[in-house]
Amino acid sequence: MSLRIVVTVKYVPDATGDRHFADDLTVDRDDVDGLLSELDEYAVEQALQIAEDADDAEVTVLTVGPEDAKDALRKALSMGADKAIHVEDEDLHGTDAIGTSLVLAKAIEKAGYDLVISGMASTDGTMGVLPALLAERLGVPQVTLLSEVSVEDGTVKGRRDGDAASEQLEASLPAVVSVTDQSGEARYPSFKGIMAAKKKPVESWDLSDLDIDAExxxxxxxxxxxxxxxxxxxxxxxxxxxxxxxxxxxxxxxLAGQKFI
Incomplete structure (x- = not known):
């Protein structure tokens, strides 16, 4: 049976751009360029490595966001992911981490999964809570902040590095994991990968597809x-x-006047 890997990715404002709030005090995304969150690239990379080591695996990238969020999906597809799912709905505007975790969990369940991989945090909100929220909503184990991850015989294993020690962790599938920026440099999309990404399927879902009320x-x-x-x-x-x-x-x-010395 194919190992079904879902990678959650986020389309974020470019941190080098001049970012502003809109009138409703949400980020004005029309005023700054967006891109695939750099920390999510590590999640895509680890998913691809796990898929390459498996006899049969499929990598799906999933995002929740506006129309332009498809650019983040295309970047992940050009890296080597097999297909993508884009959840887009006008009623999602202003959704916080709690609401986003609901939408992602519903989408993951609808898509089918054995392993969910996330980055350690998004580069805009930097909350780092989404993997735990997803694991709770899905009712599966979480193994977070891994610098090394692998899957073998229905078990996901990984190493979490702390300030004073490293932990070896494991959980039975299905499970949710998150990986850090120390897990391995993300591959750069090749020209062949970029061209192939244009032909890979991208499904578009809205709230009604996930049985979620706008409220x-x-x-x-x-x-x-x-x-x-x-x-x-x-x-x-x-x-x-x-x-x-x-x-x-x-x-x-x-320096003394500024209390630096």
Whole structure:
């Protein structure tokens, strides 16, 4: 029987761009370019390595997001994933991590799975809670923050590295795992992979396909929301110390005044 691997990926605003809040205090995604979250690339990579070591495996990438989120799926498909699922619905606007985990869990169940792989966190929200929420909703074990992962005889095994020690963990499938940015460099899509991705299937689902009511997601259904935001003030000119024999003293006085020393 084929090993069914589902990788959750996120389309995030480019961290190098100039990001702003929209009028409803959600991220203004129209004002900045987006891309596949870098930390999710490690999850895709580990899924592909597991699939390559298995006798028969299929890798599906799954995302929840606007129309442009298909770009994240295409990147994962060009890396080598077999197919993709895009959950898109206007009522999803403003959904928080709790609501997103509901949508992803319903989609994962509908798609069918043996192993779910996530990145350690998204590069925009950086909450890192989604794998645990998914495991709870799916009712399966979670093995998180792995720097090494493998699957053998219906068991997922991995190593979690801490500050003082490393742990060897395992769980029976089905299970949810997350991998860190120390799990191995993600492969770069080849030209052949990019061309092949254009022919790979991308399914589009909405809330009705997952039997989810609009009231359970979006801003109205969110457990967390931004109440107010103030734009960061522009940088002011720094203090220039001209060394005319007293530069060291002036520098020391400045550092002391800022309580750096």
């Amino acid at each position: 359970e997601v979006g801003l109205d259904g969110a457990y967390t929301k931004v109440d107010s935001a103030t734009e960061r003030p522009a940088r002011t000119a720094g203090t220039i110390v001209k060394d005319e024999g007293e530069g060291g003293k002036q520098l020391a006085e400045f």
